[in-house]
Amino acid sequence: MTHYRISEAAALVGVSDDTLRRWVADGLLTVSKDEAGRQVVPGRELAARAQAIAAAVPDRSHVRRSARNRFVGLVTKVEIAGLMAQVELQCGPHRVVSLMSAEAAREMRLEVGSRGVAVVKATTVIVETEQDAS
Structure with a gap:
């Protein structure tokens, strides 16, 4: 089974080490020790926690869509x-x-710091x- 050190696990789900330790x-997560004596988190538990975090983000759009890949962020x-805009x-x-x-970016009033959802259909x-390494 895959395990991650606290710092690796925190980076994978986008939280601080302290937040992961609070979990x-x-x-919300269990830890064990690896062969070097470091605390590690089971990959399966971390994946389930990541899914729970994503599911907790409300979808207020009331729109049905076929795309399942939604990334909420800033x-x-x-x-x-000219006619185009690049948004990160x-x-x-x-x-x-x-x-x-550019018209869409202006209509959406996109600016640094605003909340956005990237919807990906691929x-x-x-x-x-x-x-x-073997």
Whole structure:
């Protein structure tokens, strides 16, 4: 089973080490010790906690959609040039970049610090993992 050190687990779900330790203290996650004596969190529990956090973000749009990949975050950059705009969101540990019309960016009143949801519909999603050291 995959385990993550406290700092790794916190980075993966986009919270501080202290927040992750509070979750352990509150019984939301369990820890054990690895062979080096460091506290580690089970990957399955961390994945379930990440899903619970995502599910807790309300969808106030009242819109039905086929896209299932929704990343809630904060707008960190808006660059409008001519007919196009580049908008960047920080969604937890993920940076999401969107290209859209300048008209759409203006209509949405996008500005640094505003809340946004990146909705992604893709037929191809590439998944990567680290190679085993063996």
